[in-house]
Each structure stands twice: as structure tokens, then as C-alpha cells.
Amino acid sequence: MEIDRKIRYGMVGGGPGAFIGEVHRMAAALDGKIELVAGSFSSKPEKSRKMGNKLHLSEDRVYTSYEEMAEEEAALPADERIDFVSITTPNHLHFPVAKAFIEQGIHVVCDKPMTHTIEEAEELCRLVEEHDVIFALTHNYTGYPMVKEARKLVADGKLGTLRKVVVEYPQGWLAQVGEDDNIWRLDPDRAGISSAVGDIGSHAENLVEYITGQKLTELYADIHSFGKGYELEDDANMLVHYDGGLRGILYCSQVSVGEENDLNIRLYGDEASLEWHQENPNYLRIKYEDAPEEVYKRGNTYLSDAAQFGNRIPQGHPEGFIEAFANIYSNVADVITARLSGEEANALAHDFPTVYDGAHGVHFINKAIESGKNRKWVDMEYDPTDG
Amino acid sequence: MEIDRKIRYGMVGGGPGAFIGEVHRMAAALDGKIELVAGSFSSKPEKSRKMGNKLHLSEDRVYTSYEEMAEEEAALPADERIDFVSITTPNHLHFPVAKAFIEQGIHVVCDKPMTHTIEEAEELCRLVEEHDVIFALTHNYTGYPMVKEARKLVADGKLGTLRKVVVEYPQGWLAQVGEDDNIWRLDPDRAGISSAVGDIGSHAENLVEYITGQKLTELYADIHSFGKGYELEDDANMLVHYDGGLRGILYCSQVSVGEENDLNIRLYGDEASLEWHQENPNYLRIKYEDAPEEVYKRGNTYLSDAAQFGNRIPQGHPEGFIEAFANIYSNVADVITARLSGEEANALAHDFPTVYDGAHGVHFINKAIESGKNRKWVDMEYDPTDG
């Protein structure tokens, strides 16, 4: 499966100083099969233009608004226009930007959380189906090869019947934030109804569903704002029950001072358990009742095809965050290439989070905050295609 | 402060094959200031006698029942009789055994949980006061030097205002237990109303209170029995709130397959955080918002007096579980020695869990199970001297 050019994309957001826009660009560039050709990098035209220059884009492909970009790109001939758009704006813009491009039939890679409201999320599901576009959400942590290995081991029954999960996402960057720091993630207008759950708790929840294949049935959230000068929660501790009998703990925190980005999961079945840490992502630990603990290491031939597919360099040469992120881009590019060439993509390339995962994530955030505010268990059953 | 003999003790429980009795004996022997001189090691006289022989006890100091032992030891001259008794029986016997010895004015070291019911616990508090005996409960994990250092750092304000705690106690030894294994910890008659919370959750709770000095105000427990053939919970996940504003997660599990005895705590203040793992107990990690993480190591001169006091050998020569356990015995021996010699013990020697900690523990177990059964928050305020 090959086409005789790189896949082309444009970016909305990711202007000067935006860390996540840089990450998307590095992730897209890594494998040499995707090129950036257009962008609307800021709502301020001057900033957008400057970014375009810095990225050596053609000036006529740098736009002053996402609406203009969606329209003009769609109007270009098929052998020039972007194949997909990357949306890396603050949260409140994900919905209108995604909508604009989907309606032009342009594929989408979108940051999470997908939208502010569940209605918007369902509208995107509907639009994706209607326009038959490819939509990928950057729950990037599922791009790590050893997370893919974890999913495969669970699916193969290595752990037996799943019983308990402990998934944690502590960060400390808000621990000492002052009232004047004007952080958009703490501003409900731009971030939505949640800070910690929306930004990182949703990654933790997605990680569990990805690895286990089980869906949340109910949760109880204890949420709190330790910081001063803002309303949104910066810490959330949850009790969680899943539809396959799994139960446990999910927590996320932005005030765990000294923690950097320590997403981690421990998952226990009746036959074995696994442990994975995002900050040391090339290793996966498997533990048994009466056998030595095993350390699976990225890049080895004893790993499954799933782990090999998302692998670039040999064992012992550490891969990191950008490589995992790049796996979403690489897979999206492969699936787009397959469409363009009229062939089937490798089944493993379809492994990226979809618009339905996005709707699930928005549902999770809303329900967690509802539980926290009412101090009640909430029923999580939900089918986004069922609006 | 010295007397010209070793402190003498007797043991109730700890017969052939009882792991915890062995641990008590090793802990008591380690520092060469305590000697075992009497015992009622089993409810079966023959077994008790055999154990006495094995331990080279004088035959007239091996008893066929704890009642007999309490009476006869009390009747011996002061320069012969035991100074204290160690109680290492199954849980249901802690209360009657402790009562029998306290009423004879004999000091007590007792395994936890202290009693089955809160009424028994309060009765012991009353008896300890009435008979003015020393009573130590073996919440042994607070005997580790680096736990003492953690408490000191918190007291000194190193962490700032405490915000969040995550305390975990996963074990896996019940993960594959069958219905026929006849484990006393799963039998309500011998273990009481709880398995996981009573056996290990109470250690976790005690560890938090020891390090932080804060008391639980409310908790919510999600409890479950994953195993087949028994009623008591083997897994408990709790949301916890403390009286100083600290909140977080406490969990304990006996079905976390592959985990051995991984009690661990992470504690976050607004200025720094700490992390300690029982399985690697000579290290304490301190993390900051904007400075390198620090690893404090047992045995170094930069540690506080509290950590030095419970220290035997130089840095880099690992101390373990028995040494921590021995710190309770050593402290009890020092306090008894002080009484015998009419002097003051070193203030640091008074650092062992008391009968009130025991009552708190029983209260915690009862309330956690109540919360779990009713799926409700429970109010934890409690003063054991207030019965």
C-alpha cells in the first residue's frame, strides 16, 4: 500500500509558545510520511502568519481563521489540498473547528477532551458518520507499544478474569499556582466544567478501557479544589466499577507537588497482574502468584505484533512521549493512504481513538463532576450512537 | 538508665508454625536486652510444651493456658516473674488474654487488631489506666526509621500544609485461595468482621495518622469479596478525609495477585511531598515543585534524632522488617527499664502504638465495614477515652 506522495495536513492552533502544537508537529513529522502544508495557528492573523513563516509554509496556505482555512482548502484541487486537519486549540474550539472541517469532508486529528458538552460530542459522531471521514482523538498514551502489549496480554487471557484496577494520574504543576497566573485550563469558558478530570482523568479512564476492553458502569467521585482563586477541581479521587466485574480506583491530581506526569496503571486478574508507568514507558511488569515477576521490554521479538507495529528502534534505545504520539499520526496516515489507494490498511493501523471514544470521554468528565458535586454514585451506561 | 538484668517476657500464642510468633521472638531477642522466660504457646498443652522445649525454657514456666500463666507468673517473686507478656494469638483471643495479664499488673505487647469489638477495646483502655500498665500494639510499620523521619519532616513543616494522601496496602496471598484452605483470617469467629481492613487496612490507616498527626473525620469504603467461599471482604477502596484538611485514598487488598506486602504511602503538602515503600524501607523520597527530588537514606547523619534512635547499623547495610518490629520491643523495654529504675526513659523511647491507637484501629475497622455495607459516608469522630 503506497501512494507517491506524503500525506498532507494543516493545523488549527499551535501558535508560538503552544507546547502541544509543537508535539503534534514533531509527531506528524517523525516517520517522514506526513507533511505540514497549511495552518491557522492563532486567532490573531499576525501571529498565525509568523508561525507559518517559521514553519516555511507557503504564504497562501496560512489562514487568518479556521473557517477560511476549511473553505479554501476544500476548494483546492484534490492533489493539493490537505488530507486532514490537526486541531490543537484550547478545548472550547474543538467542536466548531472539527465541525467546519468534517463538513468539508476533511479528516480530523483532534486534541482531547473532544468537546465541552455531550450534545456537541454526539453531533460530531453524527457528522463523522454522515461525511464518512476519519476522526482520531489524541488519547496519545495508548500509542505506547507497551500499552498495546498490555492490551494484547489481557485479551489473550494472560491475567485471567480481571478483578481490580488502580489507575493514577498525578501531576503537580498547579500546586503553587497563584490567582494571577491566568491559566486557561482553570477558566471554565475555555476549559469547560472540569480541570483535572477533563485534562488528565479522561486519559486515565481511556487507558483502562483501552487495555481492558471493559466499560464503566458506575463511579463515585470525590473532587476538590485545593488551589485558591479558581472553581474547577484540581484533584479527583474515584471509585470505579466496570461491566466485566473489574472495580477499583481512578484518581487524577494537578496539585500532587513534585509529581511530573506520572500516569500509571496496575491491573489485577485472578491469574496475573500488570503494571505500567508512563514516565518509564518501555517496560511492562507482569506479576504472578508463584513465579518470578517478569519485565517485558519494548523492542524485543517476544512481544506481540501489536507492540512491534508501534515500534521504531531496537530494544534498549528508549522511545518516549513523542514516539507514542506519533503512532496515532502514523496510523491515521496509513488509513488515509489506504483509502486513497483503494486498498486495505494493516488491521493494526486502525488502532487509534475515535470520535466515539471522544464522546465517551466527554460523558465521563460530565458524570464524574456530577458525582463529585452531588456526592452520589452515577450510572455510567452510555452509547454515543444512541443519542 | 540501666538495671542489672535483661527484661523478661512471656508469650501467649506463637506455637509451632506460627510465623508471627517467630517474628515477635526475633524482634525481642535482637538487641540483647530482653529474654523469653515463659510461655503458653498453644491451647494444646502438648504443643505448648514442645515449643517451650525448643526454646529452651524452664519446664515450670511453660503453661497449659494463658489464665494459668497470668496467675502463676503474677505469683512469682518480682525478681523472677515476667515484666511483660507478648500476645500473638488469633484475633479473637487478644481481648481475654490482654485482660488477664493487665489485671495482674503485667505489661502487654499485643498484636493488632487489638480486639473484635469497640466495647472490648474501650474496656482495655479502662483497664490499662486502672492498672497503670504499659501497653504496646504492634503496628510495626511505624517502627521503620524512615517512617519516623517522615513524621519528623511533616511535624517540622517541610511539606507545608498537607493536602493529599495516597496510602496503599496490596497483597496477593488470597488471590488463589480455595474454599478448602481453612484460613483463620477469613473465619469471622476468629478474625472478626473484616479480613483485608482488619489485617492490613488498619496498618495503612495507622501509618497515615502516625506520620501526619491528623485524625480521620469521615470515610467512604467500597468493599468486595473477590474470592469464593467466604464472606469477609478481601479488597477495600476508601475515600478518606482528615481533620487537618488532608484527603485522599486508602486501599487494601489481599487479592492483588503478585503483590507481596507492598504497603506504601505518598503524602503531598503545598510545598513538598514524600513517598515511602515498605518493601524498600531504607529510602524516603522527598519531591519539590522546582528542585531535584531527594532520596533520604537510613543511617545517615543528616537524619533526625527520631530516625537515628531507631537505627542499628550504618547506611548501605539494609535493615528490614524484623529491625522495625524490634524497635517496638526495644522501646517498650526501655520504658519498662525506666520504671524499674525509677528514671525517665529517653523521650524517643515512648514512640510505640498504645492501647488508644488500638481502640482507634478497632473503630476504624468497624466503621469502614459499616460504610462498605451501607454504601454511605461514615462520620469517624471518636475519642476512646470518652466511652
Place this chain on the structure above:
Amino acid sequence: MEIDRKIRYGMVGGGPGAFIGEVHRMAAALDGKIELVAGSFSSKPEKSRKMGNKLHLSEDRVYTSYEEMAEEEAALPADERIDFVSITTPNHLHFPVAKAFIEQGIHVVCDKPMTHTIEEAEELCRLVEEHDVIFALTHNYTGYPMVKEARKLVADGKLGTLRKVVVEYPQGWLAQVGEDDNIWRLDPDRAGISSAVGDIGSHAENLVEYITGQKLTELYADIHSFGKGYELEDDANMLVHYDGGLRGILYCSQVSVGEENDLNIRLYGDEASLEWHQENPNYLRIKYEDAPEEVYKRGNTYLSDAAQFGNRIPQGHPEGFIEAFANIYSNVADVITARLSGEEANALAHDFPTVYDGAHGVHFINKAIESGKNRKWVDMEYDPTDG
């Protein structure tokens, strides 16, 4: 300092299946400032053409030999031709390929070891001076931010006077190689006089010199071939003395079964010591005589400018091997850009290994093998500009 286009490069070597060619391409692409426009990927024209197609190169920029490529690229107008060439062939071709491009005034990024013989190495030094080209050798491990931090800490005197170094580079990939595996690194014609020392020992030696700024004065090597069917050493243990009084151990091994790519260094001064492991590269440990060990972590504001300069993403988001490799490319691109724009590059961008480091490396390899064969100390003093 900016130019209005990306820096352009061509590659020699790196055909289908060549891991290191892929790494160079990913490293060059990562930051979006370099583009691949030409190549001679294999000595077999068909293979080279195929690779060019896969990489979406223009067909007239895919060459059938490096000689043709050097000539034809040099003949292109300045606004089309490559700015530099990447040489990723087997070792024996480094010299002729580098020579061909340098003589055309084209800058070079070259794999190590730079050449087979010291004469070739000195010839390259001379040519680089004569043609005034930029020459970077991919001792990529010095690209890691925490290695740069280590160098800065040493330069700042944090460790005091350096005394001892232990640098290790164990791998296991040759542990079970058979006689029929036809591995080019074991073939003297393609690999030169050395396997382990040439391939990985030279990285270890470079790492010490980079961090400490000290030069080897003498070494004693104990070399051995554990494998069957080849002559070159697969294991080398060395005693090393440096000109600043540092002494210690350097070893490299390709038969350390189960080790993946565990380059690591411990460096002891009279005031503090440091430890760094390539397989967990985002952390640097600093230890003291009487203060807690410190763990420096990539991406934090307390790190030096040198560590920040080679940093892409925030703390806790692990960077890996490709990012470190990319730092060489990024620096080379910045220095080329500075030349093109007639400005000064950031001083930190000049931080990449040069042709003189390459000559030092070849000298090291030759002397280590000489020592090993003669079982004698060898004098290491050497000035490559002094040929």
C-alpha cells in the same frame, strides 16, 4: 537567525532494513527544520531507487553511487543543492564518502567510528580545515539533555576534583550469534580492526571526555572474543587514566546476554558524584557524602541552559534516543543556518562532536586493540591536528 527555507540534506547509505539510516532520517525530520531531498541509499541502484520512491524523493535526486551524488549535487544551483550529507554506510565507506562530499564543499554528518585508520582520520581533519566545512560525528549519546547537564555540573565544580570514573557499555546481541549469521560488524573488511570497542566502546570513551573535559593519557585493555567463528573482540575491559587525575574503568561488551543498550556512567569527585543511565535517560543522580541523594529530571527550570537547549517537551513526558540524536541534527542545522544568514549561531548550538573527536575516537580504538593484543599499557597522548 532565520532563513526562509528548511535546511536540505542527502543521505548515503540507509537503504531498506538499515536501522541506523531510519534513525538519522527521524532525527533530522523531528524539528521541522531539515528536509531530505537526495540520496544514494545503496550500492545497488535498484535498491537505492526503491528507497527514494518510498521516501517520496524526486527521481533525479536519487543516485546510483555516492561519487555521482557528490558531483551532481555540487553542480546544482545553490538554492537547490543539499546543504549537507548524512553518511550512514558500513564503517569502511565513511572515509571515501566523507572525502568526496567535503571536496565539493558540502557539510557532513557522519556515523562513527569515523574511519578505519588513523591516517584516514587525519586526512579528514585536514580536508575539513581546507574546505572549511561543518563536520559532525554522531556520538549521539552526548545529545541527551541530562548528559549536557552532567557536563555543566562538572564544569561548575559541583563534583569537586574528579577522581574516579566507571563507564560501562554492555550489550548482549552477539551473545548467541552463530557462525552463519554474517554480521558485518564482525567482518574486518567492513568493520575494521575492532567490534566491541569500535562500535560501542568508543561511545563510552567519548562520553567520559565530553562530560569531564579530560583526555586519556594511558589505558590497559583486556580484550576477548567469546563467540565462535570470528576474530574481532566482542568484550573489552579497560583500566583508564586521564590527564586531570581521573582514573577508573571503561568496559564494553556485546556478549552480556540480556543487556540491551545499557551505556551508563558513574563519576566521582571529592565532593559529589553523578550517575546516568542511557536506558532511563531523563534522570541524573547526584550523590553526596552527607546529604540526601538528588535526582535531577529533564525539563525542569532548575536545570542549566545547556540542558534546556536540548529539550523539547515538559518534564515527565519522557524523551528518548531519537530526540538525543536529533539534537545533533538540530545543532548542525542551526550552525549551517547561521552561516547561510551570515549571523552567529547560539553558542549552545556548537555542541556536537567534530572531526577531531572522530580522529580521537579512531585513535582510541586502535590503541585499545593494540593494548589488548600486547597485554601492555599504551600511551594515549595524541593531537590530531598534529599529524
Place this chain on the structure above:
Amino acid sequence: MEIDRKIRYGMVGGGPGAFIGEVHRMAAALDGKIELVAGSFSSKPEKSRKMGNKLHLSEDRVYTSYEEMAEEEAALPADERIDFVSITTPNHLHFPVAKAFIEQGIHVVCDKPMTHTIEEAEELCRLVEEHDVIFALTHNYTGYPMVKEARKLVADGKLGTLRKVVVEYPQGWLAQVGEDDNIWRLDPDRAGISSAVGDIGSHAENLVEYITGQKLTELYADIHSFGKGYELEDDANMLVHYDGGLRGILYCSQVSVGEENDLNIRLYGDEASLEWHQENPNYLRIKYEDAPEEVYKRGNTYLSDAAQFGNRIPQGHPEGFIEAFANIYSNVADVITARLSGEEANALAHDFPTVYDGAHGVHFINKAIESGKNRKWVDMEYDPTDG
């Protein structure tokens, strides 16, 4: 196999403030089968007497010299006198003290290095044979259960043919010692011809021979004194060759600032490798070419009898330095008990270092210093029974 009393011992050395004497006493006391009944704790009678009081010894069993103690203890009736003596003096006294007790037919536990000179060592071998006493040398690190497991795995062929060893023993306690600190280990009169090699290098060498069963055939040592004001080496780096084809690196250092007591070993065969660290002694890592790394953990049923025999408490409850040390005492006590009762001891109880290991150690120290001073390889072949 049982006798109806504890094994009795006396101590020479171990006066106030002597760390190693305390360790011996704790190790002897731990299992409740040995009791201290006599001692000559210091060459100063007053100090010795004070120590005896502190240890609650009978006054007539506290002696003013080791000569007196040997004689008087030997003169006591068999059911009173000590079964063995523990020698914990500075090095130069090991020989005369051991000689005195052996000649009285009293068993010996002796610190290492066993003697200053090889002649003394051989004399002890001869005396031990002549008087048929049990003699144990406290190479205590071989007492760790996971070291015993390592030996068993090697003996069972798990690693295949052994190829390479890296054994390290870095400490930092001399890194900042001044000329006035008057440290006996740096004084040739009391410490002998070596500091680092004699004190810790000999442990490293013993560890390799214990685990592998191979004997040194030749070594090359690079020794150095970094400190000021003393002659003895504080750092030694060695190349080592063994009689089974194993070769590698052995180093020891007392100036590796920030290291505490980090004895560790990595051992590579052609099929697997192992890694063990004294500071985290409950874990043993086994690595393979193409299978996940395994972590063996103390206390588990999958371990060999050898590891179980030296085990006291369940998995996850860390054992440390004292427990490993106690395994030597426990084994010696079992072997003495067997003699007294006329039965066979458990074969595993014979697992402690002997007088021949001690002679080997003295030989190793002498040869290493000889190599270091002459900058020459030294032939290590040696049979202590062959004097």
C-alpha cells in the same frame, strides 16, 4: 537434631562503640539458639568489664585478656564453657586470638580478613585440622538467601557457560577523611598491607567464587590512594580471569563519594545472566537473550531449598544485613549442635566460609597489592592445604 540448651559463645573484641561487635551479637541472638556468656571486649580491662555489665554477663566470665579467656573457658566443665568464640577485633589480632582458642579446642567465628600474612593463614589451616575445630569466617554477604539462590542457579546450569563477571564494591566513607581522623583501617600496623582490597575487595572476590565455584587464575590490579596522609590504597580496579573461562572486572573503592555499601554483581553466561545488589538484597534479576527479564524475590516457594534454608519471614517483608549475617551464626550453631548430639547436620547448614576461604582471601589481598605495586599480572594459583 536437638540439644536441651542454647549454644554458648564468648566474644573477643566488640567493646563500646565497635559497630561490628554489635552486629555479631545481634546476628548471634536473632534465632534464639545461641547465647553470649563470656567476653574479653577490650584490651582495657575497665572497658571490657563495662561492656560485660551492659550485656548482663556474669562477672567471672568477663576477662581482661583473650589469653586468659581462652585458658579459663577451656578449664570450665563441658556443660558450662563456651562452645565457640567470636573474634571481632582489629585485623592484626585475628591470628593470635584464633590460635589461642583453637589450641584449646574451641570453635571459632572470625572476622575477615583472616590474618595479615599468608603464613599466619596457613598456620590457622593447619591448627584447625590438627584440633578438628569448626572455623567460620564472616564473609557475611554470602549469607543472603538470594546469593544462595544465585549459586544454585549457576550450579544448575541456568546461565549456561559462564563468560563474564562484573563485581563492584564502592563505598564513599573515606572520600573526605582528613589526616587527623586516625582510622585504624588506614594504619598498616592494625589493618595490614591493604585498605580497600582487604576490607571490601576480599568480600567481592569471595562473592564471585561462592556463586560461580570458579577460582582466580590471574589478576591485574590498578591501585591508588586518592586520600591524603595515608599510604594504603583506597581504590582498586582489577582485571580478573577465572579457571572456568570466566573473566571480567572486580573493583572496590572507599572514596566513591555518595556510595554507601553498594556491593553488587552481574554475571553473564552464554544462556542467561544474573544481577544482585546488596543494598536491595531481596531481589535477584535473571536476564535472557529473548525472553522477559525475571525478578526472583526472597521468600517465595519457587526458590530453591538453599534460598529457603536461609529465610526467616515471608516474601515482601524485607530481610537485611543482620539476617544474612545471622545465617552464618545459625549454620555454625547447627553444625556444633550436630557434633554435640552425634548426629548429622542438615547439609545446607555446612554453607559458611571456612578457614580455607580465609586463606584464599589473604592470598588474594597479597597478590592484588603485589600486582598493583608492580603493574604486572600475577598468577593466582594457590592451594592453602599445600603449604
